[in-house]
Amino acid sequence: MELRQYWELLRKWLWLIILTTVVAGAASYIFSIQQTPIYQASTRLLVSQSVSNSASLQYADILAAERLSSTYAQMLTARPVVQSALEKAGYPDLDPRAVGISVQPVRDTQLIDLKVEHPNPQVAANIANALPLVFIEFNNAQQTARYQESKLSLQQQLEQLNKDVRNTEAAIEEISGEGADAEGRRTLLEDRLAQYRSSFGNVLAQLESIRLAEANATDTIIVVEPAVPPLRPVRPRVLMNTLLAAIVGAMIGLGAAFLIEYLDDTVKNPDDVGRVTGLSTLGVIARQKNEGAERGLVTVENPRSPVAEAYRTIRTSIQFSSIDKPIYSLVVTSAGPSEGKSTTAANLAVVMAQTGKKTVLIDADLRKPTQHKRFGLPNTVGLTGALLLEDEFEGIEYLLTPSGVDNLWVITSGQLPHNPSELLGSQKLHQFAERLLQDYDFLIFDSPPALAVTDPAVLGQAMDGVLLVVDSGNTREPALMQTMREMEKVQAHVIGVALNRFKARGDAGYYYYYYNRYYSHDEDEQSPGDTPGRKHPPASRPATGGLGQRIARSVRRS
Structure with a gap:
């Protein structure tokens, strides 16, 4: 470890060192004053x-x-x-x-x-x-x-x-x-x-x-x-005992901090990402105080925040990483559940649409879909119904629901099937994506966690690229390494990592500090080239007719 890393470790665990110091010193003080003076x-x-x-x-x-x-x-x-x-x-x-x-x-x-x-x-x-x-x-x-x-x-x-x-x-x-x-x-x-x-x-x-x-x-x-009666006791030495106990407590706290760090095998920063995966970190998303909100669309609700800018950074990194080999379809996944991959997929779709690209967000998590709740959409007919059709995708616009953000449409998961892996691995999905790209510029698939099921590997093999979402301080290195091995088995093109819920401290914290100051100076100015989409109610779907009736019949037969 470098000197800077030691300093960061001390800053991170300063509360523990102070706690053990105070507890040890207080315990020694209380014990000492209760002893009989000698x-x-x-x-x-x-x-x-x-x-x-x-x-x-x-x-x-x-x-x-x-x-x-x-x-x-x-x-x-x-x-x-x-x-x-x-x-x-x-x-x-x-x-x-x-x-x-x-x-x-x-x-x-x-x-x-x-x-x-x-x-x-x-x-x-x-x-x-x-x-x-x-x-x-x-x-x-x-x-x-x-x-x-x-x-x-x-x-x-x-x-x-x-x-x-x-x-x-x-x-x-x-x-x-x-x-x-x-x-x-x-x-x-x-x-x-x-x-x-x-x-x-x-x-x-x-x-x-x-x-x-x-x-x-x-x-x-x-x-x-000759001896004379002493004026002060020689024991207990309250001050000395308290100081020594406090020093021992500080050493215990410091030792505990080093032990915790030594045993902690989670990915915390971009350096860890590069060391474990060999990939670049396309963007760092800071931990949000209200990230537990139901929608989590910070790019819509607070487009000038540093977190929203982090999603734009990821978008820019994706665009620059695909100069030689353009990416039109992207799978967003993570090693385990609750690491923020669905929120990342939704916000990435928003900032991609804000550039003027006609973007489609597809909820391919056919086990625990969330995008319909995030955008407030019904989830009756979606990706599942489209993949069960027996003919070509005619009138496919029926599946796409306006999200309320300009240039962004959402295809929900639809009814949950019994065989999601088979559906996602079928040739039908590849044909479906090709059909969408005839009319739209960019597809983002929100997939399940990579280690839980094989769906992300199947999707990653069929699409142009895969974006891994890593939960800073929670995603373990062995899990991330196993995810990379699964992707390599199917030769999926993993373009990089989005480091989510990053606790900005030390050198990494300066980015957020200066960015906050920049946006707080002028609340009326907008970022060049980015125009937050206008929110409007989702368009209503017709109840019957055409593609909708055929999808409904296919779902019932399955």
Whole structure:
């Protein structure tokens, strides 16, 4: 797709994109304002640790402090600590699961950010301030217990070593006499005594070190910035949620628009017509607000409208397309029903007659005829009766009824036969058309839809040309392609396409804009070469005599 096509797609589906945007944004806004506001109180903590005086250990001490920060961050959210903090803050009955607690170490520092979320801002601040205090008490208690356990173990070792020293000294004093044996025992006991005294000194030094560490112990966590009750909630973020939902809604609408366009296989514009059929679009007929009117003869009722001019464009295109091979008989059909082929045939007949050509509109839709209703004519004897005659078409003027437009006559369908395809495919129809062309200039056949029955293909084979009417946005591409294949089978001459009910937008809309302005500037002027026909009551038919009686008898026999 080109950039212009994307722009046209956005313009076409702008209402859908706006709708999904508004719905998504409104739904998110309503949902957000109904949520319970959540407040967040935060406090910043410093992890304190004594650092060795040895320069070689400074990096190790810093690394240990950072690891300690991560460890404390995990310990702060432990259930016993949280439960004790709730009790200390005065909320012993509050479920810890109802409180949102998050702890995050600050990268490359010994700082910890502690955040507490709760619907009550004061409760959140109280818990955030209670947690560090409880953790300090908890950590100090653990450290004290570790010190006491270490001191008790060392004191027990000292008592045992002291006992060993006394026993060894007593054993040395009990040695008497001289000689190698006594001297050897004395030497052995003196060495053992020296070991006991050395061990006693080492253990005593450890005990003093622990006592000194206990005496110099400080809080491992320091509150740098205490929590205060927050003024605004952190959730729900109504504006942010609404904006994000609106953006998502717009994307959904845009995606839906592209999906619809991708799945839509209808013919919409002249480019689609050329791509599917390889034919030219002879004219583009804009969608009319009152196209559901019973007559639909815009070329008579509003001859200066852009729609009427579109039919004149089709007429001109037909005339220019038949310079090498003149067209005197034209079949108007469509792929399916309700695509505007009967209205197109009637209006095309009117504008053809306005050029001065003696034109005959023949209702060849022998299943659902409409032209007699459009022109307000009776439908007793028409095309069916003429094709059932057993002799030549003498007095054929009886079949033609003035339409009320100069130079335009109508042959209605007549009574509906049981075998319309056989009638239209007979040699009689070809002879009938040749007889009409002896006295008239142009024949237009309004035929049934091409995919419903074989009548249009039969007519198209017998006549000079076929005009396909395509309903913009409704005629599907497969149906139009199948119609072309049916026409090609019988070697019908399809001269082009009339694009009906076209929604003018974008570049295509400029034609209608400027044309409307042209016709609105001078309501009194008429288009050169076109004189709208004078409307007058249809001529009455004789009830009996000649061709009429023979046609009536033929219809009764059939």
